[in-house]
Amino acid sequence: xxxxxxxxxxxxxxxxxxxxxxxxxxxxxxxxxxxxxxxxxxxxxxxxxxxxxxxxxxxxxxxxxxxxxxxxxxxxxxxxxxxxxxxxxxxxxxxxxxxxxxxxxxxxxxxxxxxxxxxxxxxxxxxxxxxxxxxxxxxxxxxxxxxxxxxxxxxxxxxxxxxxxxxxxxxxxxxxxxxxxxxxxxxxxxxxxxxxxxxxxxxxxxxxxxxxxxxxxxxxxxxxxxxxxxxxxxxxxxxxxxxxxxxxxxxxxxxxxxxxxxxxxxxxxxxxxxxxxxxxxxxxxxxxxxxxxxxxxxxxxxxxxxxxxxxxxxxxxxxxxxxxxxxxxxxxxxxxxx
Amino acid sequence: xxxxxxxxxxxxxxxxxxxxxxxxxxxxxxxxxxxxxxxxxxxxxxxxxxxxxxxxxxxxxxxxxxxxxxxxxxxxxxxxxxxxxxxxxxxxxxxxxxxxxxxxxxxxxxxxxxxxxxxxxxxxxxxxxxxxxxxxxxxxxxxxxxxxxxxxxxxxxxxxxxxxxxxxxxxxxxxxxxxxxxxxxxxxxxxxxxxxxxxxxxxxxxxxxxxxxxxxxxxxxxxxxxxxxxxxxxxxxxxxxxxxxxxxxxxxxxxxxxxxxxx
Numbered sequence: 077x078x079x080x081x082x083x084x085x086x087x088x089x090x091x092x093x094x095x096x097x098x099x100x101x102x103x104x105x106x107x108x109x110x111x112x113x114x115x116x117x118x119x120x121x122x123x124x125x126x127x128x129x130x131x132x133x134x135x136x137x138x139x140x141x142x143x144x145x146x147x148x149x150x151x152x153x154x155x156x157x158x159x160x161x162x163x164x165x166x167x168x169x170x171x172x173x174x175x176x177x178x179x180x181x182x183x184x185x186x187x188x189x190x191x192x193x194x195x196x197x198x199x200x201x202x203x204x205x206x207x208x209x210x211x212x213x214x215x216x217x218x219x220x221x222x223x224x225x226x227x228x229x230x231x232x233x234x235x236x237x238x239x240x241x242x243x244x245x246x247x248x249x250x251x252x253x254x255x256x257x258x259x260x261x262x263x264x265x266x267x268x269x270x271x272x273x274x275x276x277x278x279x280x281x282x283x284x285x286x287x288x289x290x291x292x293x294x295x296x297x298x299x300x301x302x303x304x305x306x307x308x309x310x311x312x313x314x315x316x317x318x319x320x321x322x323x324x325x326x327x328x329x330x331x332x333x334x335x336x337x338x339x340x341x342x343x344x345x346x347x348x349x350x351x352x353x354x355x356x357x358x359x360x361x362x363x364x365x366x367x368x369x370x371x372x373x374x375x376x377x378x379x380x381x382x383x384x385x386x387x388x389x390x391x392x393x394x395x396x397x398x399x400x401x402x403x404x405x406x407x408x409x410x411x412x413x414x
Numbered sequence: 415x416x417x418x419x420x421x422x423x424x425x426x427x428x429x430x431x432x433x434x435x436x437x438x439x440x441x442x443x444x445x446x447x448x449x450x451x452x453x454x455x456x457x458x459x460x461x462x463x464x465x466x467x468x469x470x471x472x473x474x475x476x477x478x479x480x481x482x483x484x485x486x487x488x489x490x491x492x493x494x495x496x497x498x499x500x501x502x503x504x505x506x507x508x509x510x511x512x513x514x515x516x517x518x519x520x521x522x523x524x525x526x527x528x529x530x531x532x533x534x535x536x537x538x539x540x541x542x543x544x545x546x547x548x549x550x551x552x553x554x555x556x557x558x559x560x561x562x563x564x565x566x567x568x569x570x571x572x573x574x575x576x577x578x579x580x581x582x583x584x585x586x587x588x589x590x591x592x593x594x595x596x597x598x599x600x601x602x603x604x605x606x607x608x609x610x611x612x613x614x615x616x617x618x619x620x621x622x623x624x625x626x627x628x629x630x631x632x633x634x635x636x637x638x639x640x641x642x643x644x645x646x647x648x649x650x651x652x653x654x655x656x657x658x659x660x661x662x663x664x665x666x667x668x669x670x671x672x673x674x675x676x677x
Contacts, residue, residue, distance in 0.1 A: 103615040360607070401587070
């Protein structure tokens, strides 16, 4: 091996070892600090050196040009680094200086049901910026896994688990009697009706999920107990059973419209794993109003450099699979056919 | 440590027993009986995995119990390595199978869980499955590397590769899977969390393990078989990083991150 090629590959190995050490260090300091650490000027120097060395390596090693798999792997790595740097905070600043492109890199927007919004609170600073289009939230909803189960426990430690099905009665055995789910509430409130307290489902904004349970003793006496999802320990001293229930969220859905001028140009329900792509941005379901379900919080992310990274991923994948698997399989098949 | 008095637990214990018996009979030079027991163990492991799948109603790769249940189905990999790659360590695979099932049987919680929204993606199964396959291959490569370090090579009549070459060959099979796992995870991260790279501890450990094997290839390209011990040490270090990625990051509270639902 020529001296300069040996030097290049030694440098490559050193840079790999440095990145191994930095990755392990980054794993100990947590994601937020690691992101800052890997975007600092010394790290930028490192990324640039790595990308440059890869390009020099491709030019210097004829083997890399002759063996397609190896070439794809190395070009793929260059693209991933280039796309990553182009889409980073520094990359966005550079694009602003060089080309005047002032794109939001990352931020969050809060949209109330029925309202339009185009303001994005930036993650990098306390500033707000406007999108060139608006988003309207038609509806936000949460879906739960079915069935929901009511957990029943006696003071002696006996336990049952029954599905929350309105109107259905469940036997808990001869000693414990029966239990029946009478009604469910999304926003449980107590009001006064004819001088008596009466529970009702309040349609105004708010969330206090509860179920009404009728307990029938083996002797025939009945009593009503309310079970609150958000207050699982709620019970009276005389209650025979400790009851609780918890709904498991299966999905968060924001029904959105994109509005340019006065026209609706796109519509999509976004959920986790199903973002909305529009105008060079991706919109993700990020959070929601857990008190009253009135608004959704979306994460807004620029797609700058993303498709370069994806191209790099494809090349890296195809290159590794070709170089380490397929060419061996094909050469074996060739030998067999001869 | 707890014993699971369930059908699921029973299937896991039966698999462990079959694998251990297979290992013992193989080292006592009864290879045919050993092979039959290994095959039986694999059949029970498949039943255990299938039973779990039916029970939780999704591909059981969500938590460590399910992942280790999957890792216990090592038989096809060891058969592939022996028949196609001409790599030994058949008896060791039986032991590896029993060892990975041990925490599933006695340590990890088997309480079924429903998939949180982030895990409801078509990428869930390929991302985890590809990683599991790569981990099994890398575990086998590490065993060969340890054999090389201990100076143990197959006997001439066995028609098997020497340990150093066997390590290289298995790493060559496992590395594309490791790469695919990393890339699928990154693509999924973009869809679910908005970033294809979140600098999460688990992501960084998986990057470190990928880079160690990358270093192994570069070192071996530079020196060939001149320093076989150092080649083997790269492979062992890679496996150590994989173990940390898989276990420590999920179990330890030192590294809270986006992958914490896998604990």
